[in-house]
Amino acid sequence: MAPDQSLKRVGLLGYGRLVGDLLFKRLGGVPTNLPPPGARRRSPDLVVEVAHPQIIHDFGAQILSHADLLVGSPSALADRDTERRLLEASRRSGRSVFVARGALWGSEDITRLDASGGLQSLCITMATHPDGFRLEGPLSKAPREGPRTVLYEGPVRGLCPFAPRNSNTMAAAALAASSLGFDGVVGVLVSDLSLVDRHVIDVELRGPPGPSGQSFCVRTRRENPAEPGAVTGSATLTTFWGSLLACSRRSTPKPGVQLC
Template identity: 45%
Template sequence: MSESRGQRRVGIVGYGHLGQYLVRRLRMDGLQHGLELAFVWNRDASKLEGSVPAELWLGKLADFSERHADIIVEVAHPCIAQDHGEAFLKAADFMVGSPTALADVGTELKLREAARQSGHTLYIPSGALWGGQDIQRLDDGGMLQALTVTMVKHPDSFRLGGHLGELVQAARKERKVLYDGPVRKLCPLAPNNVNTMAAACMAAPSLGFDGVKGRLVADPDLSDYHVVEIEATGPSGFSVSSKRKNPAACGAVTGAATFAAFWSSLLVCQGHGGRVYLC
């Protein structure tokens, strides 16, 4: 079915834990929400065997347009948005599940322009970001002066590159701050761990990836959940702070509540035009 007959066709790019969850929800509950699965792509196609019907497999990502998806959802790796995001937006709406990709200035500008020219929407899922729409409203009104996002996880839940990978080893005995600074510099070192921070940067474009501050903390005692703390400040002493505990198994990169948040985000992805939209 096409969108004109009442169904939005959804392409899923990536079949890790989050991709599997979204595919399962689409196959079980999609039709009642006006959604149907158009295709599933995974770098290792063998992982689709036994759980995804063969007719839904997409062999080559470059052939995505043949499946006529209305929205494409990336839940794989930041390189997908960098390499294919512009092409996706020319044909469909695009939800970036790895918004750390947008820390690259060229990628962000390219995708913003592609959305504007095509009339399709570049969707940024809130994920574990609590109060994202409130941050966006503050920013839109010129009231947001500073924004800090602190993420605390067990050392085993981090997938880090460079010197941060070495620092996290030292955090197995005691709580340690791994990073404290602009989010832009952190994203390439922790592309799978700081998508919440990247979403905050997109919600606050006046600050952006250079102005939003990120703090990454490893805590060996945090074995059952992840913590995300948000602090937003404005003029005349205005401030808002929040603390979110997201249940997560030790070693899990993504907390359990984030899966349902992605599904909720997908349900609102329609009718927002050629712009960036936090969902």
């Protein structure tokens, strides 16, 4: 890989129609079909997961024993045991757990506000056409009556297991706002029949009330063109590539979770 001479080898876990294919081509990769444990023999400096959160549950800690890890499916970290095992493995090996910010706009601003004690609430609403959802468990059977239906509203931790592919932005927000975390950040998943060609993500955050009683408040709306039925919008692919470049530039190892 070219962007930084200190990073020589990148392993990709997952070769999806969009993300894996794009990364693979840009990296100029050589195809192999090794399961995650076998990939170790290739001695990658960084392993990029773009497959499924299950890969992080099953192999994340193992990967961190010998390589940095870029998590493309951060909904995996809603599982407390997975998060704990990744953090322990990262501390033991000194390797980094990078997390792709994905479609989350303003992640650094959220983290700064949170670190200053100025964040009281954070709500991420993701709306798209029902064909763009890959839902599991009770959510897969949720009625979608009418043009716009709220399928879930509540803590991000409760959504991730049932919408593992549609909650990554919310999971990134939970990691960006660590004082709120997966239990304090609110996720809203909306099925909207009019959104055939785009994903819409609204971020709303508030600070505590000031002396006048008014709160600091920020609202952003990200409208990302997407092919009908796609889980990932086109701009998010570019963002993901940016995350990969950002990891590759970090030359000093830093254990723990870092959004990039």
